[in-house]
Amino acid sequence: xxxxxxxxxxxxxxxITIFLIGILFFLATKSSFRFDDYSKWTLLINNIQETxxxxxxxxxxxxxIWILYILYFIAIFIFNLSVRDFEKRIFISLKxxxxxxxxxxxxxxxxxxxxILNQYIIIRTPDDPTQTSHLFSEKIxxxxxxxxxxxxxxxxxxxLSQVFKEALKQKQENELTI
Numbered sequence: 001x002x003x004x005x006x007x008x009x010x011x012x013x014x015x016i017t018i019f020l021i022g023i024l025f026f027l028a029t030k031s032s033f034r035f036d037d038y039s040k041w042t043l044l045i046n047n048i049q050e051t052x053x054x055x056x057x058x059x060x061x062x063x064x065i066w067i068l069y070i071l072y073f074i075a076i077f078i079f080n081l082s083v084r085d086f087e088k089r090i091f092i093s094l095k096x097x098x099x100x101x102x103x104x105x106x107x108x109x110x111x112x113x114x115x116i117l118n119q120y121i122i123i124r125t126p127d128d129p130t131q132t133s134h135l136f137s138e139k140i141x142x143x144x145x146x147x148x149x150x151x152x153x154x155x156x157x158x159x160l161s162q163v164f165k166e167a168l169k170q171k172q173e174n175e176l177t178i
Contacts, residue, residue: 004087005087008083008084008086011080014080015076018072018073022069022073025066026066033059033062038054038055039054041058042123043057043058043121043122044123045120046120058123061117061121071106071110072106075106075107078103079099079100081095082096093164093168097161097168101157101158101161103154103157104153104154104156104160105154107154108154108155108158109154111148111149111151111154112151
């Protein structure tokens with residue numbers, strides 16, 4: 001039970017931390033929507049330099065990153081709900097299976113979107129060095145995508161969802177047997 005309590009505290013801490021960092025990220029990028037002049041920025045879409053509507057595309061990039069971050073927060077929040085149920089000693093429930101499936105789908109979706117963005121969109125601010133390893137868009141997308149991390153976590157939660165669904169079936173069959 002002690003381990004479950006510690007895990008619950010860590011889960012709550014993670015959720016609060018992601019929420020606070022999300023607010024800071026939102027405030028930091030929100031100011032660039034009103035005041036930045038994107039004419040000096042470089043935007044490459046599929047290695048083709050975009051000059052028309054560059055500001056709109058960069059803003060859409062930021063909005064998409066915000067959406068991905070919000071989805072990560074939702075996934076952690078949903079996971080936290082299951083941890084709270086575990087603390088109440090509610091272990092086998094269909095809610096856990098549905099929650100874990102949703103968390104898995106969110107992680108896989110975010111991984112695929114960040115992988116696509118990382119492959120096809122390059123954004124350079126005027127301050128970025130000309131080396132390709134220090135691109136503005138790569139700095140942001142690297143925070144959302146570790147090497148196959150999101151994909152592995154997503155599949156793990158999908159498998160865990162099936163495990164909880166099967167455990168619920170076994171529990172119901174055992175109750176009928178008794």
